[in-house]
Structures are given as structure tokens and as C-alpha cells.
Amino acid sequence: MAGPVFGRRERATEASVVVLDRDRLLVEAARRDPTQFDALYRKYLAQVYAYAIYELGDHHSAEDASERIFLRALAALPRFREQARPEDGPEASTFRVWLFRIARNVVANERRSRRRRPAASLEAALGAGLAIPDGTDIEADAVTRDEASHALRALNALPDDRRRALTLRFVDEMTTAEIAAVLGRSEGAVRVLIHRALGAVARDLGRDRGTATPADELGGTP
Amino acid sequence: MTGEPEVDALVADRYLDALLAAVDRHADDTPADAALDPDLRAAARVLRASLVRVHPSFRFEERLAGRLAALAAAQSRPALAAAGGGPGTISAFPGSGPSPLDADPLLAAILLGELDPTDEAAVLHAGAALPGPGARRPLIVGGAITSAAISLVGVAYVAWRASRPTVGRSNRAMARAARAARARRAAGALSSIVGGHGGPA
Numbered sequence: 001m002a003g004p005v006f007g008r009r010e011r012a013t014e015a016s017v018v019v020l021d022r023d024r025l026l027v028e029a030a031r032r033d034p035t036q037f038d039a040l041y042r043k044y045l046a047q048v049y050a051y052a053i054y055e056l057g058d059h060h061s062a063e064d065a066s067e068r069i070f071l072r073a074l075a076a077l078p079r080f081r082e083q084a085r086p087e088d089g090p091e092a093s094t095f096r097v098w099l100f101r102i103a104r105n106v107v108a109n110e111r112r113s114r115r116r117r118p119a120a121s122l123e124a125a126l127g128a129g130l131a132i133p134d135g136t137d138i139e140a141d142a143v144t145r146d147e148a149s150h151a152l153r154a155l156n157a158l159p160d161d162r163r164r165a166l167t168l169r170f171v172d173e174m175t176t177a178e179i180a181a182v183l184g185r186s187e188g189a190v191r192v193l194i195h196r197a198l199g200a201v202a203r204d205l206g207r208d209r210g211t212a213t214p215a216d217e218l219g220g221t222p
Numbered sequence: 223m224t225g226e227p228e229v230d231a232l233v234a235d236r237y238l239d240a241l242l243a244a245v246d247r248h249a250d251d252t253p254a255d256a257a258l259d260p261d262l263r264a265a266a267r268v269l270r271a272s273l274v275r276v277h278p279s280f281r282f283e284e285r286l287a288g289r290l291a292a293l294a295a296a297q298s299r300p301a302l303a304a305a306g307g308g309p310g311t312i313s314a315f316p317g318s319g320p321s322p323l324d325a326d327p328l329l330a331a332i333l334l335g336e337l338d339p340t341d342e343a344a345v346l347h348a349g350a351a352l353p354g355p356g357a358r359r360p361l362i363v364g365g366a367i368t369s370a371a372i373s374l375v376g377v378a379y380v381a382w383r384a385s386r387p388t389v390g391r392s393n394r395a396m397a398r399a400a401r402a403a404r405a406r407r408a409a410g411a412l413s414s415i416v417g418g419h420g421g422p423a
Contacts, residue, residue, distance in 0.1 A: 034293075035295060038290065042283075049276065062278070066286065067289065071293060072326065072328070072339040074290055074293055075333045076338070076340075102339045102340055105342055105345040106339075109345060109346060113349070147268055147271070148271070151268050155273070170270055184342070188228060195234045195235075199262060199265075201269065202259075202261040202265035203261075205268060
């Protein structure tokens with residue numbers, strides 16, 4: 001197995017080699033033996049599927065897209081090159097970024113071929129998965145579901161690039177740097193994109209509730 | 223808010239980092255910079271609570287795992303599979319269904335290294351050239367013929383082709399066949415000229 005090549009600070013401290021891609025071992029194993037790709041698949045299936053369902057709005061399309069994404073990733077794995085930078089930190093996973101770039105393209109093709117937005121079916125597709133009610137307070141659960149429903153509508157009302165950035169940030173819990181790599185933009189541009197998207201969602205949530213702003217609904221935030 | 227878009231965006235970004243990390247502590251909120259707009263902060267909390275990660279069904283997960291295993295097996299032993307037998311003969315995984323090439327008509331080109339699946343423009347261009355749903359005619363993508371009828375052996379062949387080093391002359395089957403036919407014709411013509419026994423026309 002090839003040794004880590006990133007994060008090697010200097011010869012004197014060669015012992016403190018930093019492995020930047022947290023998936024490096026799994027990727028190396030899958031490259032040697034493609035049947036080992038299963039570990040990467042199991043690790044990222046939920047993230048990829050969740051991204052696809054928020055983008056496409058129904059389970060069947062999300063399953064088809066997920067299938068294509070993983071088949072393409074496995075087929076292209078021999079040509080994957082790690083590009084982590086020391087400043088990306090120990091949690092960086094360039095494999096995840098690479099996988100989501102494949103996902104972005106598969107989903108974009110699917111959306112383009114359908115020529116429609118998923119707004120109508122996303123809420124129904126997510127169904128009982130909308131937020132997680134705690135089950136002990138029926139009134140609070142109803143508020144939670146109502147809030148989730150408003151949030152999904154607000155998300156779907158966003159332009160594509162803003163919606164995609166928010167989905168990657170909140171659903172897939174990516175850092176701004178990772179989102180920038182997936183979307184092919186600078187980190188600063190992604191930060192501004194997310195900030196504007198949040199502003200639009202805040203206004204939308206405020207409109208849905210009449211005069212009350214989301215801050216009022218949540219009991220006010222300092 | 224500071225009124226500076228980049229600064230405001232940075233403040234919001236730091237808050238989101240902390241908010242998303244707070245999930246591990248089961249915390250509803252986390253301290254924020256006073257410069258952060260309260261409405262933005264509230265919207266972020268609503269989104270964090272609402273945009274749940276949805277897991278696909280177990281049945282789908284296992285079906286796709288089977289398909290990936292079939293493709294991986296084809297990639298692992300491409301030469302044997304392309305030869306169509308031997309101790310390493312590929313057999314489809316139970317329930318793996320039809321060939322992976324059926325699921326994705328661009329897969330052959332990706333296996334051959336002729337299409338980078340992360341290249342947005344190339345993928346969109348190739349995707350636009352595909353027939354619509356329901357069309358079953360064969361398709362040529364990057365020199366690889368794909369169709370709904372291609373089997374696992376087809377996948378193995380494509381993987382085998384991708385693993386072969388490219389040499390100066392084309393290795394493609396059609397090119398080899400054309401070269402062989404041309405050689406036979408040349409040999410036949412030469413024989414008739416020199417008065418030999420003749421050869422294939």
C-alpha cells in the first residue's frame with residue numbers, strides 16, 4: 001500500500017505523518033480489490049441517498065440516482081486522485097467530495113431530463129421522516145411537523161445553487177470547504193451563497209407565519 | 223449584522239459550524255456572535271431540525287450492494303470473464319438483477335476511462351445524447367457499445383478493455399477484424415499476381 005503523501009511536514013518530524021483523507025485506507029483497499037468498495041458504499045449510502053431525495057423529491061428517482069452514483073464511483077475509482085491539502089485538516093475526506101461531485105452530475109442530469117422542480121412531492125416523499133417528534137407532547141409534535149413542512153417549502157423555493165448548498169450543509173453536514181469543492185466555487189462564494197439562502201428561508205418562514213418571524217416562533221433568540 | 227456581506231456570511235458560517243457540531247451534544251442551540259441576525263439564527267435552527275437525513279430501504283441497500291459486488295467482481299477478474307470461463311468465472315450475485323450497464327448507459331465509457339464522472343460539462347453532454355426513457359436501441363458512448371441486452375460479460379469485457387495498455391495501433395475488435403480482412407485481400411491479390419494458388423477474395 002502506498003504511504004501517505006500529504007501532511008508530511010518535514011523530514012525531522014516524519015513520524016508525525018498526518019493522514020488527511022479519513023477514507024484513505026478504505027479507498028486503497030477498494031483500489032486493490034474492488035469488492036472492498038462495499039465498505040465505502042455502506043458508509044456513504046445514506047448521505048448520497050439523502051442528497052438525492054432532497055434534490056429530486058421522490059424515493060424512486062433518489063434510488064435510481066444513488067445506484068448510478070455508486071456504480072460510476074466504483075467504475076471510476078482507479079482514476080480517483082486524493083487532493084487533500086494540509087489546511088483541510090485531519091477530518092478531510094476528498095473521497096467524499098469526489099463522490100458528491102459525481103452525485104451532483106447525476107442529479108443534474110436527472111433534473112434536466114425531467115424539466116421540473118421537486119417541490120410538489122418532496123414533502124410527501126419524506127413523509128414521516130419530517131423532523132423527529134419526541135412523541136411525548138402531541139402539540140409540540142404538531143408544531144415540529146408544521147415547522148418542518150414550512151422549512152421544506154422554503155428550501156424548495158430557493159434557486160438551485162442555494163438549495164443545493166443548504167442541503168449539503170444541513171443534510172450532509174459538509175463544511176464550507178467541502179461544499180466549495182463539490183460545487184466548484186470558492187469558499188467565500190459558498191459562504192455568501194449559504195448566508196443569502198438562510199436569509200431567504202428566514203423571510204419565507206416569516207411570511208408563512210404571518211407577521212411572526214422565525215425568531216419569535218422559537219421564543220426569541222438573543 | 224455588520225452590513226458587510228462577506229463578514230456577515232463568515233459570522234453565519236461560524237455559527238452553523240457550532241450549531242451542527244452541537245448535534246453530538248444533543249444541544250438545541252449554541253452561543254452565537256451578537257452580530258448574527260436573530261432571524262437567520264432561528265431559520266438555521268429550524269433547518270437543522272427539519273432537514274433530516276433519510277435512509278433508503280434495507281431492500282434497496284442490499285439490491286444495490288449486490289449490483290456493486292457484481293461489477294466489482296467483473297473488475298477484479300476481467301480477463302477471465304472476458305475469456306468466458308475458467309476457475310474465476312463470474313456468476314451474478316443472487317438478486318443482483320440485470321447488468322449494471324442497464325442501470326447506467328454511461329457506465330461503459332466511465333469504465334473505459336473515456337468519461338470522467340466528475341466532469342460536469344462532459345457528463346451533461348453525454349447525458350444529453352442519450353435516448354429518452356423507454357428507448358432500447360444500442361448506443362455508442364466513447365467507442366463502447368452499450369445496450370439493454372449487454373450482460374455481465376459485457377461489463378467484464380469493458381473492464382478488461384480498460385485495463386489493457388493502449389499501444390500504437392488500435393486494439394479494437396472492429397479494427398482488428400478490418401486489418402485481418404485487408405491482409406487477407408492483400409494476400410489473395412498477391413497470390414493471383416504471382417500465379418499462386420490464390421487466396422480469399
